[in-house]
Amino acid sequence: MAEAEKAGTYPGGDVEKHIVPVANAPGIDDVGILKHANKNDADEAFKVLVEGGETIVITPDEERRLLRKIDLNLMPLLCIVYGLNYLDKTTVSYASTDIHLVGQDYSWIGSMFYFGYLFWEWPTNRLLQRLPLAKYSAFNVIMWGLTLCCMAAVKDFAGAMTVRFFLGVFEAAVSPGFALFTSQWWTIREQGTRTGWWFSFNGWGQILGGFVAYGIAVGTEARPVSIKSWQLVFLVIGLFTAFMGFIFLWWMPDNQLNARFLTPKERRMAVERIRMNQQGVGNKHFKMYQFKEAITDPMIWAFVFYSLVADIPNGGISNFFSQLIVSFGYTNTQSLLLGTPGGAVEVVALVVAGHLGDRYKNRLVSHLYQEEMFGFLTWDMQLISTSGLLIAALGMLLITCLPESHNAGRLVGYYLTQASPTPFVALLSLISTNVAGWTKKTTVAAMYLIGYCVGNIIGPQVFQDKDKPQYRPAEITIIVCYLVCVLDILFIYFWCKRQNKKKAAIRAASGYQKLEGQEFLDLTDGENPEFVYSL
Template identity: 30%
Template sequence: MSDIKDAHHSASSAADVEVATSFPIHKGTSSDVDIAASYADQLTGENAYPEKEWTRLRWKLDLRLVPLLWFNVTLGAMDKVTTATAALYGFRADTGLTGNRYSWVGSAFYFGYLFWCLPSGSLLQRFPVAKLMFFVQILWGCILIGTGFANNFPTLIALRVLLGMLEAPIVPGNFLVLGMWYSRREQPLRLGLMYTGLSVCFTGPIGWGIGFLAGEHQWRAMFWITGGMTIVWACVVGLFLPDNPVKAKFVTERQKAIVIDRLRADQTGVENKSFKKEQMIEAFLDPKTWLMFLFNIWISIPNGGLTNFAPLVIKGLGYTSQRSTLLTMPTGIMQTMSSYMCNGGVFLCAKYFPQKHCRTGWVMFGIVVGLIAAVFLYALPLNNYNGRLAALYMSYFYLGPYIVALGINTANTAGHTKKVTTNALVFIAYCVSNIIAPQFFKATQAPLYPLGMGAILASYVLSMITIAMYAAYCWWENRRRDAIDGQKDVRVHHDTDFRDLTDKQNIHFRYVW
């Protein structure tokens, strides 16, 4: 581990000496300093702010940032599953998707996402986050429009791979923005509002509407409409989403200092554009990274299978194509309820029981609900239409645990290079899972797909085991740090605040679980 030392820190206490023994410190340079460092000590003495001032500012931030981040996620969720709605209107026949080719079209998106996860993390560190989002969303809108002109399997595969590459920076970028503006206690509620399943409230009505179009190739309109929406939204992001608090124009200098002061106690920093090889290596050697990597492989199996095949499963119950598009809408409502319930539960626990750790408890609660639904979906007979439809909807409860776990990963990672590396690895796991999952849904097993349902059951069990191991590791590490940190109850630490240290390098950092 590299040494870290604050050039402004002098006269160590006995506790500081002990800390330095376990967490060596080197003399920092300008590249070690977070961009927010210049705002860190502006609000002392007569410049201190009351809690009401922060509350008013938080509302201002929420009204600007949460809708932008929400539609970023919703748009991506909508665009990547346009093929599922198109499949109800002759998409497979027109493009020669015989056998399991449709499954590979679903997986191709995640091959592109997988390939570009680490490079996109590097781009997010090197370039302004909001401007990068604007650029890639313009391109991905063009790719969607081009998909509406595709006529064969190879072209579709190429376009879906490109779409996955372009979407790779979006969700990790959202998490970076969220971490720049909100403390760890405030993030879960915003995360739940940001990450919902409401994309079906767009794909459902659009899919239902194109059923009224004349002609034999209605599916093409699905891609043209969603592509046009994406290009328009890119312009909105470019105009209204700030790159970081320091550069934001919609807040005053004092408000910037308040935001940064609220983040100080978390020891996570805001942003640093200098790539640090040692932080990347630490991310690869951290046990937490690989436990979260495995968890995201397991928990994303239901997503990869259900998002591509749910409309076909519903149609297999005897509904028309148009009715099937509308009947997919409750799946998004269930995902949203799961997100609100689990993330809202985490927020309330943090507010009323601040000394208690409950995040992994809410993850397990959501997994249990999804597990029970998957059991019914696997066991109910095909002619039990209402029961199977209800079980299908409830099986979408996986989204809440998934989002809470993403929030845990963000809250437990410090050091900007380590953040982007860890985010990239987590989304690589997401891609691997979504590539694998559609392959469990064999065309010959439609519409029951027993192998696919069995894979979902197994994934829930493995998810519970993995998140329990993650919580145990964080609990053990916090106890170890409490035993050697002589300043564990101090809010301001001049030796570590805004020095772009990783969670491993910073003795004052505590994990949430």
């Protein structure tokens, strides 16, 4: 068929499709035309910016002011709530020194949270797409705060397991929801930094939680109260979380078009500035072809594999850090306070990695190339997020290899392990950046966090009661997991570079045309030739 004959209206749709000279690509039929572009299924931004016919020009000064306004109004709320997300699920670690459990009971309490998370992860991602994003997220914040309060009333192992399960159910919406907020409000050049900011509040949560738990423990020893210190920890943190959930409900917009802190003109500008993301601002319809693309994409399975393997160490260390510090020769009360510098390491690592990733336009490695020197083939590589993983592996080696008499050195090793989340956060930000199509994006977020759940379920189980206080088999398992994750990151890097070359060839081919408003037609990253993967 001649190129001229391919133009026009595609049967079954009512918008003119652009011509793609390469057939058999994802989402492209046998004559080289996009199969799924349909303005009747576009998001609200399409109606405002394309059908409305209004041309929006944003000067650099206007964009800087708008970005600052978005950051100041949204980022503090995202950061605080995400910090509480981490603090709430690890509060059991602060109370662990006061709760008397037998054998593997504590490990199962740590894992049960992730059984709830796993059970509800797919349904909650579908609801994040179908329901108003901010309102559904706020509901979950309120409910998880109130659920945490219930932990103060548990009297036995069964009660603790039940509460932890439902805590996981309500917290399952947080990370995928925040990834959607990030892709919705910030450009691909800004998303790595912003994801690093809000995820770094895991570290602030660890710092705050340590001081709160230590203060309550010391205070109740000096002035005994009618409830135990660990019960007071759950009540104080749980009620504050619920309060922040109501603030979130009142202030957080579902998208740019109902943001109360923006003027009508600024709302349209906020949509225009994210046009370059090729993702729009949201689509509420489930699309089976996007679901199928998600579960057959090798890049996505590499994401899931990383999430599973990397969170085996996370699940173990986050639930057992108090016990590890006690094994270094410190008291139970001291362990609460000594865990706080680990949070500071995590904050610095995430903020620095996020900033450098956006600055060098590469979140995994800044550059990676071959060159021949003195007859040998060598690689030059500057690590970005992956450096945190290697620092964490060094830390675990210190814990494992140093003699038991080197308590300070092993404690420093624990602090270094807290740099490990940098690649996890980079990949979470790449779900915002590199996955387009709202059904595909929510599916991928669910898959990624299902891997997260499985890893965190396994993690506490590698810390066997029979191995304490050193937990040597668990420490070796963690080191192996870190090294496997480095290889997975390199696979993702090379895969994305390869796909970008293929898309560049399509765009450069004779006869290629870009469809007007294509950015807002809810196309996937695989079917959209204009989509460029970030690294």
